[in-house]
Structure formats: C-alpha cells, structure tokens
Amino acid sequence: xxxxxxxxxxxxxxxxxxxxxxxxxxxxxxxxxxxxxxxxxxxxxxxxxxxxxxxxxxxxxxxxxxxxxxxxxxxxxxxxxxxxxxxxxxxxxxxxxxxxxxxxxxxxxxxxxxxxxxxxxxxxxxxxxxxxxxxxxxxxxxxxxxxxxxxxxxxxxxxxxxxxxxxxxxxxxxxxxxxxxxxxxxxxxxxxxxxxxxxxxxxxxxxxxxxxxxxxxxxxxxxxxxxxxxxxxxxxxxxxxxxxxxxxxxxxxxxxxxxxxxxxxxxxxxxxxxxxxxxxxxxxxxxxxxxxxxxxxxxxxxxxxxxxxxxxxxxxxxxxxxxxxxxxxxxxxxxxxx
Amino acid sequence: xxxxxxxxxxxxxxxxxxxxxxxxxxxxxxxxxxxxxxxxxxxxxxxxxxxxxxxxxxxxxxxxxxxxxxxxxxxxxxxxxxxxxxxxxxxxxxxxxxxxxxxxxxxxxxxxxxxxxxxxxxxxxxxxxxxxxxxxxxxxxxxxxxxxxxxxxxxxxxxxxxxxxxxxxxxxxxxxxxxxxxxxxxxxxxxxxxxxxxxxxxxxxxxxxxxxxxxxxxxxxxxxxxxxxxxxxxxxxxxxxxxxxxxxxxxxxxxxxxxxxxxxxxxxxxxxxxxxxxxxxxxxxxxxxxxxxxxxxxxxxxxxxxxxxxxxxxxxxxxxxxxxxxxxxxxxxxxxxxxxxxxxxx
Numbered sequence: 001x002x003x004x005x006x007x008x009x010x011x012x013x014x015x016x017x018x019x020x021x022x023x024x025x026x027x028x029x030x031x032x033x034x035x036x037x038x039x040x041x042x043x044x045x046x047x048x049x050x051x052x053x054x055x056x057x058x059x060x061x062x063x064x065x066x067x068x069x070x071x072x073x074x075x076x077x078x079x080x081x082x083x084x085x086x087x088x089x090x091x092x093x094x095x096x097x098x099x100x101x102x103x104x105x106x107x108x109x110x111x112x113x114x115x116x117x118x119x120x121x122x123x124x125x126x127x128x129x130x131x132x133x134x135x136x137x138x139x140x141x142x143x144x145x146x147x148x149x150x151x152x153x154x155x156x157x158x159x160x161x162x163x164x165x166x167x168x169x170x171x172x173x174x175x176x177x178x179x180x181x182x183x184x185x186x187x188x189x190x191x192x193x194x195x196x197x198x199x200x201x202x203x204x205x206x207x208x209x210x211x212x213x214x215x216x217x218x219x220x221x222x223x224x225x226x227x228x229x230x231x232x233x234x235x236x237x238x239x240x241x242x243x244x245x246x247x248x249x250x251x252x253x254x255x256x257x258x259x260x261x262x263x264x265x266x267x268x269x270x271x272x273x274x275x276x277x278x279x280x281x282x283x284x285x286x287x288x289x290x291x292x293x294x295x296x297x298x299x300x301x302x303x304x305x306x307x308x309x310x311x312x313x314x315x316x317x318x319x320x321x322x323x324x325x326x327x328x329x330x331x332x333x334x335x336x337x338x
Numbered sequence: 339x340x341x342x343x344x345x346x347x348x349x350x351x352x353x354x355x356x357x358x359x360x361x362x363x364x365x366x367x368x369x370x371x372x373x374x375x376x377x378x379x380x381x382x383x384x385x386x387x388x389x390x391x392x393x394x395x396x397x398x399x400x401x402x403x404x405x406x407x408x409x410x411x412x413x414x415x416x417x418x419x420x421x422x423x424x425x426x427x428x429x430x431x432x433x434x435x436x437x438x439x440x441x442x443x444x445x446x447x448x449x450x451x452x453x454x455x456x457x458x459x460x461x462x463x464x465x466x467x468x469x470x471x472x473x474x475x476x477x478x479x480x481x482x483x484x485x486x487x488x489x490x491x492x493x494x495x496x497x498x499x500x501x502x503x504x505x506x507x508x509x510x511x512x513x514x515x516x517x518x519x520x521x522x523x524x525x526x527x528x529x530x531x532x533x534x535x536x537x538x539x540x541x542x543x544x545x546x547x548x549x550x551x552x553x554x555x556x557x558x559x560x561x562x563x564x565x566x567x568x569x570x571x572x573x574x575x576x577x578x579x580x581x582x583x584x585x586x587x588x589x590x591x592x593x594x595x596x597x598x599x600x601x602x603x604x605x606x607x608x609x610x611x612x613x614x615x616x617x618x619x620x621x622x623x624x625x626x627x628x629x630x631x632x633x634x635x636x637x638x639x640x641x642x643x644x645x646x647x648x649x650x651x652x653x654x655x656x657x658x659x660x661x662x663x664x665x666x667x668x669x670x671x672x673x674x675x676x677x678x679x680x681x682x683x684x
Contacts, residue, residue, distance in 0.1 A: 015503040022504070026512050030519045169670075173663040175614035177621055177634060178655040181641040185648040189422050196645055273505075279622055284641050294508060295622050298515045306512070313505045321503070 001329065008325050012318045019314045020307070024063050027306055034112040034301040053112065066109065066307065073105040083110035086118035108308040113300050119308040122293055127312075129199060130282070130289035133212065134275030136205055140213025141220055141270065146263070148217065149224025153259075154251065156229065164221060171218020180211050180284040197286035208285040212278060216270055220263060228259035261331060268324035272317040276309075362599070362676075369675040376671020382664035383462075390458040397452040398440070402629035405447040411436035412443075416649045423647065432646065441653050444639060450650065453631035454657050460620075460632045461613050461661055463543060464550065468612030469605040471551025476558025477601075481589060483559065484566030495563070498556045510549045510615065514624045517545040541630030550615050554608070561604055565597035599676040606669035610662040617658055633658045 035041055035049050050056045054065060075093065077100055079085050088106035108119035152164035187207055188196035194207050231237065232255055240254045241247075279291040290309065297305035370376055389396060411434045417423045424431040436443075441450040483494040521534030537544040569575065570593070578588050617634030619625030626632035633654040640651025 015500060018500050019504055022509075023512065026516050030516045032519055169663070169666055173610060173666045174659055175617065175662070177614065177617050177637055178659050178662075181637055181644055181648075181651040182655055184641070185420075185422075185644055185652060189645050189648055190420070276505075279507075280618065283622075283638075284644075295511060295624075298511055310505065310508050310512075313508060314503065317505060318503055 004329055005322075005326060008322050012322055015318050016311070016314060020067060020311060021063075023307055023310045024059075024066075027301075027303055028059055030301065032301055034303060036301075053110070066304070069107040069109060070311070073103060075101055075103055078102040079104065081118070081120075083116045083118045086120045088120050088123070108311075109304040111297075111302055111305050113297070113302045113305070119304045122305065123290070123308070123312065126288055126290040126293060129287060130291060131275050133205065133208055133281070133287060133289060134271070136209035137212035137216070137274045138271050140209055141216035141274075142267070144214065145217035145220025146224050146260075148221040149263075150228060150256070150259075152221065152225040153228035153232070161225075164225070168218040168221040171214055172222070174215065176211055176215050176278065176280045179215065180208075180281055183207060183211050184284060197284075199285075199287050204285075204287075208281045208287055211285075212274060212281050216274070219266065219270075223266060224259065224263050227262040228255060231255050231259040234258070257331075261328065264327055264331070265324055268320040269317060272313070272320045276313045276316050366599075366672075366675040370671055373671040373674060375667045376675070379664040379667030379671065382660055383668065386458050386462055386661050386664070389455050390462045393455045393459060397449075397455045399449040399452045401448065401452050401456045401631050403448060405443065407447070408434075408436060408438065408443045409447040410434060410443065410445055410643075410647055410650075411439060411447070412647070412649060413437045413439060413441070416442055420648050420652070422645075423649065442647075442649055444636070444650055445643065445647075450636075450653055453636060454633070454654055457631045457633040457636060457654060457657065458661070460541070460543060460626050460630070461616060461658065464546065464612050464616040465609045465661070465665065467547050468550045468554070468615075469609060471547055472555045472558050472608070473601065473605060475551060475555035477562055479555065479559040480562025481566060481593070484563035485570065485585070485589060485593070491563070494559070498559055501553070501556045504553075506553050507615075507618070510553050510619065511622070511624060513549045513552065514545055514619060517548060518542075518624070521545075538627070542625060542627035546616055546619060546625055549619070550612055554612070554615075557608070558601070558604065561601065562597060565600060566593055569593050569596050603669065603673040603676055606665065606672050609665040609669065613658070613662055613665070 033050075033055065034053075035046055040046075041049075047056070054062055057065075074087075075097065078090070078092070079087070079102070081087075086107060087104040088108070090102055090104045093101045093103050106120075108123070110116075110118050111122060148164045148167065152161045152168075155161050184196060184207065187194050194203055195201075198204050237250060237254055240250045245254070276290065279295055281287065282289040282291045290312075293305060294309045296302075297309065412423060412425075414425065414435050414437060417425050417433055417435070423433045425433050425435045427435075439449050439451060441454070443449055444453070479494055479498070483491045517537070521530050521537065525531060533544070575588060575592055578592055583591070616625055616632065617637070620632035620634030621638040623635070623638075625634060628635065636654035637651050637658070640647070640649075640654065644651055
C-alpha cells in the first residue's frame, strides 16, 4: 500500500510539472503582453514594468523563478505580505532555528491587473466562496444521484426506473449554461422564492448549488444504476441470497458496497471541478468565486493569475484523484497489486 | 424430460429464422426503428439540420440587422408565458410589444428567431465535426497503441493519462486565447495568416474545432486501444496473419470493422458534450465571434437581462436543450441497437 501511494505521489508530481510547463508555454506563446494597451504605454514605462516583473529575462529563467517561489520553502524573518512576497503558508519557527525565523512556502506572485495585490490575495478572497458553493453542489449531486440510481436499479423496468432515468437524461441534456438562466428565471424572477443574484446568505447559496449539483447528479445516477445492475448479477449476490441473508441485507452489505466502487472514481474529478469554481454559474448568479478570474486573466494576459488558477485546479484534481485511488485500492485489494 | 424436449426446438428455430439473411447493420437498424425515443431524437436532429442548411431561406431577417426602433421588442404571446414581463400600457409595464418578430428582438434589435435558426448551424457543425476530429486523432493513437503495444503503447497511454489530468475546460480556454491572439494579426501570405482568415470567415468556428478536437481524443484513443487489444488475440486475426496479410491489411479489413459499433455509440453519446463546450466557449466570449449568432452567446446576453427580458435567454436555451436531448436519445438508442446486451446498462 505504501509503495502504491508513493508511486501515485510521484506520478502526481510529474503531472503537476507537465501541467505547469504546458500552461507556461502556451501562455507565453500568445502574442501581446500583460501591459499591451489600446493606447501603447511609453517604451520607458513598459521597460520598467517588464523589468519589475522580470518579464525581460529568458523564459526558462522566468519559469524557474516563478516555480521556485511556489515550490521551494523559505526560512527567514517574517515578511509583511506585499504583492511580490505573500506566502500562502507562513508560520513562526521555534527558537532552535534562530531568532525570529519563519517558515514561508507557496508564493504565487503578484497579479498584473491590480496594483499591490497578490495572486494569493485573490485566492484567499474568492477561493472560499467557490469552495462553499462547490461543496454544497457536491452534496446535492451525491444526495440526489445515488438514491436515484439505486432506486432505478432495484426497480428495473418499473416506473421508478423510467422516472429516475427520465430525470437523469434531462440532467445530462441540460448543461448549467441552460439550467442556470432558466432556474434563475423560474425561481428568482417568476416565483420570487429565492434571490436572483448575489452571495452571502444561505438563500443565495441554494439556487447555484442546486443548478451545479443537479447536472452532476444525473451522471452519478446513471453510473450508480449501471454498476448496481451489474453487481446484482454477480455470483456472490446469489451466494448471499442462498445462505439466507434478507434482501435488505444483500442490498446494503453486498450489492451497494461493491456497486459504489465505479461511482467513487468519478466523484474525485467531479469534486475538483465543482470546488474550483465554474464560470457559468458564478457569472449568471453573480457569485464572487474564482472561476470568473481565470477567464478575465487569460484575456488580460495576467500570467501569474492564469498559472496560479491552473496549478490550483490541477492540484485539487490530482489530489482528489489520489484520494480516490487510495480509497479504491483500500476497497478493492486487487488493484494494489497492479 | 418431456417439457424440456417440447420447449427446446422452438427458440432454436426462432433464432435461425431471425438471423437468416440479416447483417449486423440491418439488424441494428430494425432495433433502432422500434425505439421511439431514438426516432424522436432523429426527427429533432433532422429538423435542426434542415433549419441550419436553409437558414438563409427560413430566417425572416438577416441575423446581424439591428433595428434600433425595435430593441427588446416582444410579441404579445411571449408576455403571456413570461408573466413577469409586463407590456407597456399596463401598470408598471415596460415591454415594447411588437408582433413583427416571432420570438421578439434582442437588446440590439436583432430578430431572436433568425438568430436561433443561424445558431443551429454552429451547434450542429460542432456536433458533427467535433466527433470527426476526436475520432481521427483518437483512432490513430489508439490503433497504434493497441496494435504495436510494448513501449509505444506505454508511452502513448501515459500521454493520455496526462491529458486526463489536465483540466480540460481551462486548457480549451487557454488554447483558444492562444489561437485567437496568435493567428490574429500576422502578415498576409504566411500560413498562420491563412488559418486566421479561415477562422474569421467561419465566424471563429475553426479554432473551436481545434480546441475541442485536441482536448477530447483521449477517451476515443483508450476505447480504440481496448477494442484492438480484445480483438487482436481472436482466431480470425491469427488466421489472417497466417495467410500472409500485412499489418495494414489486418487493421483495415479486420480490426476496424469490428470496433466501429462501440465507437459510433461512444461518439454519439459524447456529441452533447461537444455542443455544450461550444455553447460554454461562446458564453464566455471565446467561441463564435460576433455578430455570428451562437446559442451560448445568446444565452449569455439574455442572462444579463434575465429579470426584465427572460425570454431572450430562455428561447436559445430551449433550442440548445432540444438538440442536446435529441443527441442523447439517439446515442442511447444506437447503443441499444448496436449492442443489445448493453440494453439498460449504461
């Protein structure tokens, strides 16, 4: 198991490295810099800005400096957070490391589009919003999807099955780009049950969380149904029944436990996708999350924000995939020996 | 014993009658024809295709003509459905009533119905070209990976794994930004300039195809590889090889025909994803370039005015929904038809 996890960790690091190189390369291949404006800045100003952000150095140096700020931990006197030096993780070290020394790690650098603000500032401000929305949506997705799928599988070809699959085909055919404005109109404008846009109270959370979660619940329901149907045909289910286990026991202890396995694999990426923010829902419902930053940053060539967001997203994705792998290996011992 | 003897012959005879003279495709077609949901899907897709093909004939107005006197004009029947839209003349009314437009006009005074018809062109093109690109790339990678095997296979599959770990939507956004800016202002005559012009002439669709194609071939590659691996060890492949058929011949004549079914099903089921990618990209302004209409862009515009003119977002959303629904139904139906064993199993 340790070896398995170690191997997955190494793979994770490789993935993050490749993601960072591709993103950096693609971003820099785009013509135009962060300071190209409709009315060009004076050359001297441009030079000064480029020098300040080290944009005049060779790309490889820029990449190394940038990644170094993120990856390499620093030890030194405590820093007052500024746009250039703002660490996500910073704490006072015990006295054995010397007088007033701090451990400082993960500095995503300054954003180019707002003065004196760091990418970490943006994360701190907007990430919790996206995360709250994402966790709520995830709960909605799981609590609708799994019961729906189970009900459909246990009542195969009965009305419960057709009903559940009808709901789920609607869920699959309705991306948030459709459901967000339609639900917003129905619930917010027409029935006036919930606020149309905004953020801050529980009422503001319900509609976007449901919109996001419902789309994913359809996927979970279909997968749950398919996997449970398959499991119900397995020999061990017949064995359990033959030895006289009550049907409810067969379902909860034998079928559900195994039927959940394939569902767990999609929950990882799903969680990552929901938690790191989704542009459409955040835009339509006016949620101040991180999703919106990425698009504006790409268009504005705000390199550190683009890099930071992608790395953050990829990080959450690989970590949740790792967790899924570990859970999977723990649930299904056959995988460990792969 | 007697009961067994009685019941045995009949299914066997039935089976023989059924199989006689029917190819896999005829058989599948028969099954598909019996599936009402799939037929409904086909009907909706056909209507949408006709709409897209004859857009210039059906559409009552040019899609980019702005009539400033008709901004946000709405026909009366729409205000009856969307009761929050109160017509001018009634207390608190603000909606300009004009029956000149079937679904009304948008905030720039362009006919919504016309723009929805033209929007079908974009969504359907993506629906047909998206799978094409992903099939071509995925097929090549998967076929090589599965057939050659060994180190090549390992390498290609690790690339696929890596691509899976990359956040797709963010990658598409990044690539589109790169394409748009990179091929934007090049010197005339260069290859890049031609590509950029081509994209501009197609209203920005070319780069959407690139973006979608380059990020969605992995599933196809894995599927092709798995199918090749399972087919490769079959006796008829061994027989073909022992008869001296070359690798290319085996791939073309024996392997590809045997894996086409699952591939069609997988791609049809992915079409809604491609359509929603395009809608999403147009929603954030990186997709189809204005003034060419796209349902995603129309929804984005409408969503900004959802409190006062909900119809402007809901109509294109409905169109998008119908087309995605149709492709999902067709995909499910095709799966049941091509592989009856999969019926009811996802």
